[in-house]
Amino acid sequence: MPLLALSSLQKSFRTPEGGRRKIVDVDDFSLDAGQQLALRGESGSGKTTFLHLIAGILAADSGSIRIDGREVATLSESQRDRLRAEAIGYIFQTFNLLQGYTCLENVSLGMAFGAGIDRARAAHLLERVGLSHRLHHYPRQLSTGQQQRVAVARALANVPKLVLADEPTGNLDHRNARESLALIRDTCRENGAALLLVSHDPEVLGAFEDQRDFAALNRAAGEVAT
C-alpha cells in the first residue's frame, strides 16, 4: 500500500468575476514510503495548491487523499491539523521561519503540535544540518542558506512520514541550492520520510531519479492562470 494515494482530486477557487476556476484536477497519484519524487511544473501551475491539499491546509472539493491509510479528504479541519502535526513535514520556498523565534525554537515548534517539544531532538537536528553553533540565533541573523537548513530541520522535527517541499531551492544560489537539496534528500532518507518535491528548476529536477511532469498529472493545469 502506498504512503500517499490520491484519486479524482479536484480543487477550484472562486474568481473575482463570481465564477469558479479549477486549479487542481488529478485523477491518480501515489507515493511509496521512503520514495523521493520530484514534480516538474511551471510557476502558477497549481503545484502549491496540490501540496496544500495533501498537507490538509486546504480542503479538496472532491476526491480522495489517503496518507498512510487515513483518508484526509473526510477529516475535519482540526483532524487535518493533527495529521499535519504528526505525519507531515513542509519545506517552503521562502522558508517561512518565525522571525521572533530562535533556530532552536523554530525547530521545536515543528514538533510542538504533535508529540510535543523535545529540545534535545531539535538541537540534534540543527546539529545534523550544520547549525549546532546557531541554536539561539534568530533567522534574521542567518544567511539565506542557513535559514533553509533550519527549515529542513524543522520539517523533520515531528518525525514525518512524508515531507513536502515547495520550490525549496528557489531562493538559493546554485551552490547553496545543490547543498540544500542534498541535505533535504539525505535527511529524509535518514529519517525514513518520503519526499515529494515540486520545482521548475531543471538542475533540481535532474538530481531525482523519480520525476513527473505536473502539467501531465494535473488536468486543470491548462486552465490555471500563470
Place this chain on the structure above:
Amino acid sequence: MTLLLLVRRSLRQHLLSTIITACSIALAGGLLMSVWVVKAQSQATFTQVNTGFDAVLGARGSKLQLVLNAIFHLEASPGNVAVSDYEFIQRHPAVKLAIPIAVGDNLRGYRIVGTVPELFSAVDYAPGKKFTLASGRVFTPGAKEAVLGEFAAHRLGLRVGDTFHPFHGLIYDEKNQHAETYAVTGILAASNTPADKVIWIPLHGLQTMSGHDARASTDVSAVLIQLRSPAAGFMLDMMYNKQGNRLTFAYPIGAIMAELFSKIGWFDQVLALIAYLVGLVSAGGVLVAIYNSMAARRRDIAILRALGAKRRTLFGAIVLEAAAIGALGMAAAFVAYAAILTGVAIVIRAQTGVLLETWKFHPVMLWAPLGMIALCALGGLLPAWKAYRTDVADNLAPVS
C-alpha cells in the same frame, strides 16, 4: 508549554506596544485600587477614630463641626462652653470622664490645644492604648509648657527644651504672635491619631493667653466625654439636644462621621466610575494593540497552522497574551498603587494626623487584578477571533 512559548515570544516581538499597554493598565489598576482602598480605609478610620471618647459637648451648632473640631482638630470651634456647663457634665453620674479642651491658637499652622494632663494618663485613645511620651514629660498645669504630637514636632523641628511663641487664631499669620513663651517638655510617641499633629498646652494657658477675651478666660471650647453606658449617651442626647437649646451633645461620634461619608458618597461614586472607565479604556487598549498587530501576525499564524497548530490553540494563545498583558499591567499596578497611596497617605496624615495603612489587605487587591486580567482577556477575544479565521494558504505566499 507551547502556549506559553507562543505568548512569551509574541509579547517580546511586540515589546513596545506590550509595555505601553501594560503601563496604561498599571495606571488604571493602580488608580482603581487606590480609590477603593482610600475610600474604605478613610471611612473605616474616620468612623473608628474617636481618640477614646464617646461624645463631645460643645456650643450649640452642628454635631459634625463639633466632632471635626474637638476630635480631628479640623474645622473652627462653633463657640464656647461655660465652665459651669463643663463642671456640670463632669459631675454627671452618667459620665465616666470629661476632658475639657480649648482651641484658638496655632504654631505655624499646627493647632495649639489647651487641655488637662489627664488626657495623657486616663484615656485609652484606642482599645488598650494610652498616649506615651517618646521623650520628656507631660506639661505641668499652670506652667508655660507644651507637649507636642509626634507629627507636629517632626514638622516643626521642635525638641524637648525648645521654646516657641504661639500665634493667635487657627490659621497661621505671623503678625499675630502672642507674647508668651512656651517650653517643650515632652514629645508624644506616634499614635496615628489626630493628636499627633497637635501642640498640647495647659488649659489655663490657652484660656488666659494674652489678647484672648478676658471674659472667656474660664470657658472651654468643648468637653470630650467618656460615658458609663451607651444608654447614658441617649439620655444626654435627649437632655442637651432635644430639651435644651444652649449646647450640642455630639453622640455617637462614629455615627456622626459615618453621616459625613454618606453625604460625600456621591464623590466616591464619581471617583469609582472614573476608575472603572479608565480600566475599561485600558482593556480596550489591549484589544486595539493586539488587533492592530494582526496584519503583521497573519503570516506567523499561517506558519504555525502549517506546522499543525489548531485554530483553537492560536485563539487561546491570543487570549492568553491579552490576559498576560493584563497580568503584567496589574503587577505594575501595585507600584502605581503604592505611589498613589503613599501620596494620599502623606496628605491625609498632614491634614488629620491619621495614618492610612497602605498595604493593609483589602479585597480590591484581589478582585481588581483578577477583574482587569479577565477584562483584558475579553479584549483579546476579537483579535483572537481574527486569528482563528486567518486563512492559512492565503498567508503562506508565494504560491507556485
